[in-house]
Amino acid sequence: MLGQIIYALPFLAEGFAVTLWVSLLVVVLSLVAGVVLGVGLVYGPAPVRWAVRIFSDTIRGIPILVLIFFVYYGLPAVGIHLQSFWAAVLALTLFKTAQVVEYLRGAVGSIPRGQSEAAMAIGLTFRQRLAYVIFPQAFRRFLPPWINGVTDAVKGSALVSLLGITDLMQAINQVIGRTYEAMPLYILGALVYFAVNYALSLASRRLEQRFAFIRE
Amino acid sequence: MSDASNAALLDVRDVSKAFGTVEVLRAVSLEVKRGEVVTIIGPSGSGKTTLLRCVNFLESYDSGSIRIDGKEVGYRDAGTRQHRSERDLAAMRAETGMVFQSFNLFPHLTAAGNIMLGLRKVRGKSEAEARQIAEHWLGRVGLAHKADSLPAELSGGQQQRVGIARAVAMEPKILLLDEITSALDPELVGEVLAVVRSLAEDGMTMLMVTHEMAFARDASSRIVFMADGGVSAVGPPAEILAAEASNERLRSFLARFRASHF
Numbered sequence: 001m002l003g004q005i006i007y008a009l010p011f012l013a014e015g016f017a018v019t020l021w022v023s024l025l026v027v028v029l030s031l032v033a034g035v036v037l038g039v040g041l042v043y044g045p046a047p048v049r050w051a052v053r054i055f056s057d058t059i060r061g062i063p064i065l066v067l068i069f070f071v072y073y074g075l076p077a078v079g080i081h082l083q084s085f086w087a088a089v090l091a092l093t094l095f096k097t098a099q100v101v102e103y104l105r106g107a108v109g110s111i112p113r114g115q116s117e118a119a120m121a122i123g124l125t126f127r128q129r130l131a132y133v134i135f136p137q138a139f140r141r142f143l144p145p146w147i148n149g150v151t152d153a154v155k156g157s158a159l160v161s162l163l164g165i166t167d168l169m170q171a172i173n174q175v176i177g178r179t180y181e182a183m184p185l186y187i188l189g190a191l192v193y194f195a196v197n198y199a200l201s202l203a204s205r206r207l208e209q210r211f212a213f214i215r216e
Numbered sequence: 217m218s219d220a221s222n223a224a225l226l227d228v229r230d231v232s233k234a235f236g237t238v239e240v241l242r243a244v245s246l247e248v249k250r251g252e253v254v255t256i257i258g259p260s261g262s263g264k265t266t267l268l269r270c271v272n273f274l275e276s277y278d279s280g281s282i283r284i285d286g287k288e289v290g291y292r293d294a295g296t297r298q299h300r301s302e303r304d305l306a307a308m309r310a311e312t313g314m315v316f317q318s319f320n321l322f323p324h325l326t327a328a329g330n331i332m333l334g335l336r337k338v339r340g341k342s343e344a345e346a347r348q349i350a351e352h353w354l355g356r357v358g359l360a361h362k363a364d365s366l367p368a369e370l371s372g373g374q375q376q377r378v379g380i381a382r383a384v385a386m387e388p389k390i391l392l393l394d395e396i397t398s399a400l401d402p403e404l405v406g407e408v409l410a411v412v413r414s415l416a417e418d419g420m421t422m423l424m425v426t427h428e429m430a431f432a433r434d435a436s437s438r439i440v441f442m443a444d445g446g447v448s449a450v451g452p453p454a455e456i457l458a459a460e461a462s463n464e465r466l467r468s469f470l471a472r473f474r475a476s477h478f
Contacts, residue, residue, distance in 0.1 A: 117274055118320035122334035122386055123310025126302050132333055136324045 004184050008175045015171025016192060022085075022157045022167060026092045027150050033093070034100020039130070041101060042108050052101060059098035065159060067091045072163055088160035092153065099149050107142035108134060140211045147204035151197040158193075168192060223286075225250045225421055226390055231270060231280035240266045241277065242445040248390065253422045255432040257456075258442035259469055264425040267442070268392050271423065272312040273305060284311060285389060310338050313383030317395040319375045321367040327354060327378045328363040331385045339386065353381035357411050373404030380411055384420065391415070393424035409435075429473065433457050441466045 041052040059067070071094075072087035082090060111134055119129040161170035172189045176182050224247035233241040240263045248254045256264045269275040271282055273290035276299075282289040289308055292298045300308065321330050331350035335341045341349070354360050357377035359370075367375050376396055383391055393412065397405040409431050416422060416435050426432055432439055432453060439456040441449040441463070449456060449463045461467045 112320075114316060114318050114320035115322065118314075118316060118322070118382075120274060120306070120309055121272060121312070121314035121316075122382065123306045123308075123338040124334070125306040128306075128337050132337060133322055137322075 004179060004181050005188050008172075008179075008185055008188065011175050012168060012171045012188070012192075015166050015168040018160075018166060019154070019157050019168040020196075022089060022092070022160055022165075023150075023154045025089050026096055026153050026157065029089075029093045030096035030100050030153075031146075033097045035104055037097065038101045038104030038108070041105050043126070056098040056101045059094055060102075064092070064095050064156060065162070067095055068159055068163065084163040084165055085160075088163050088165060092156060092160070095156075096149060096153055100146065103142050103145045103149065104138070106145070107138035107140075110141050111137050140208065143204060143208055143211070147200055151200050154196055154200075155193060224248060225252075225285060226271065226423065227281075227283040227286075228267070228271070229281045229283075231267070231277045231282060233266060233270065233275065233277040240445050241270070243280065244442075244445070244447055245280075246440060246447060246450075248421060248423050250421055251419045252437040253416045253424070253435055254438050254440060255436040255453075256423070256425045256440045256442055257427070257429070257432060257469075258448070262442040263445040264442050265394055268314075268394050268423065268425055271390075271392055272309050272314055274314075284308075306338070310334070310386055311389050313386055313388035313391040315376070315379050315383050315391070315393045315396045317398050319367070319372070319379045319399070321375050321378055321382070323367050326364050326366055327359060327370065327381075330367070330378055331382045334382070334386050349385050350381070353385045354378070356414070357381045358407070371404060372400045373407045376400065376404075376408045377411055380408070380415075384415065390421045390423060393422060393426070395425050395427065397426070397428060427473075429457065441469070443469070 037052045037055070040048045041056070044052070062070075068088055068091040071082065071091040072084060075082065075087070115133055115137065116129060119133040124132065157167060158169040160167050161173065164170070166174070168189060172185050176185050179185075226246075226248040228244060228246040230243045230245055231241055232239070232243055244263070244267055246254070246267075256267065258264050266275055270277045271284075271289065276290055279297075281291075287308070290300060290305065292300055299305070321327075322333065325333065328347060328350040331353060332343075332346040335346035335349055336343065339346075351360065351363055354363050357380060359374060359377055359381070362370060362374060362378075367378070370378065379396070396412075397408050400408065405428065409428065412422070412424075412431075413435055434453075436453050438450060439453050440447055441456060443465045449461070449466050455461075456466065457470065459467075459470070461470065
């Protein structure tokens with residue numbers, strides 16, 4: 001069994017790189033988009049709040065697989081043709097963005113109103129209030145669900161194999177297609193995904209401790 | 217414009233405000249001169265806190281004008297009622313200090329850090345200079361040794377003293393105090409009031425809402441009695457707090473107040 005795993009490793013390395021690349025893109029893009037939309041949801045004027053609310057509720061109500069197929073097979077009908085890789089990244093990013101919006105809303109919403117008022121009273125502008133008063137406090141609440149979401153993104157990236165992209169999952173399937181030895185390779189795959197996500201969880205726990213300034 | 221020493225530093229004219237159909241302020245007018253300490257008293261729901269919050273535009277008002285040093289607070293001018301820009305409004309707010317009932321210290325920053333934030337980001341002072349100012353004011357409120365403590369490590373009275381230091385370090389033209397001892401245990405009230413008293417002696421202009429009648433009597437230049445969203449009586453403490461006040465509402469407020477506090 002060990003022999004088969006060692007034989008498969010070079011084939012899997014490239015797929016693993018694709019998995020990490022997809023995950024990284026999705027996590028970074030969704031973080032930026034989700035924070036911007038989340039701020040719009042919490043502080044924006046009514047039309048912005050409505051738009052973000054509808055976006056978030058709609059996306060979160062659709063299975064991620066449907067979203068991926070919709071972007072790849074559905075959008076060409078309206079003239080948008082994306083390569084399979086970017087279609088997958090877009091669909092996963094949309095999905096994750098809707099989640100980040102909710103994490104941000106929850107985290108920012110947990111900060112007492114008096115904090116904003118105190119920040120206003122010393123003359124901080126909206127951006128300064130967010131940067132120096134609200135976000136540093138909200139970060140601690142944002143982090144645990146967000147890291148959970150990151151591990152979900154790593155696991156969810158396996159779905160891109162359904163569009164024929166050779167990520168770790170697809171690479172494993174290709175090796176199995178040649179060797180007909182499913183069990184050792186799926187175990188190997190599981191271990192790789194686990195190792196990545198466990199490392200993330202550990203990092204998250206350490207970060208949380210660092211930001212655990214006393215309160216409540 | 218405002219060089220005459222008897223011109224009002226804070227000039228509130230006919231300010232009205234309604235939350236839905238409830239009128240919380242009805243044509244309130246009020247002046248605070250430079251160096252004056254004006255105390256607002258009155259039953260809960262009379263609009264005291266709302267008025268205070270209008271002065272630094274934490275609340276908007278529907279009509280009337282509020283001027284500090286001749287400058288309209290929340291609106292570009294009283295006529296158009298067009299809100300000031302975010303940047304403009306922030307700059308105006310930096311001219312008024314506010315101390316809150318619930319302290320509202322920033323829990324992720326130390327005592328010194330709380331004071332330094334506005335100095336650094338609003339006043340543009342260097343780290344070293346801001347630190348020096350913060351230490352000066354912490355010394356003034358008797359907390360020089362707590363500069364590097366987080367708010368959660370301080371007692372309520374200490375937190376409120378940091379709150380005062382945070383507000384005055386910005387060198388505001390006027391300090392607004394919103395029931396700053398109401399959330400404190402009785403034995404901690406004295407240390408906070410002592411700080412306010414020393415600021416008053418230094419000539420800091422203050423507008424405060426309080427239920428500490430003895431303090432209001434000793435520290436105020438004038439007392440404003442509010443009832444039902446309007447100013448019901450204004451005068452020197454001895455006159456307003458006299459048991460035989462001529463104003464019927466004031467007399468019943470004071471009677472009820474004495475009955476419940478002693």
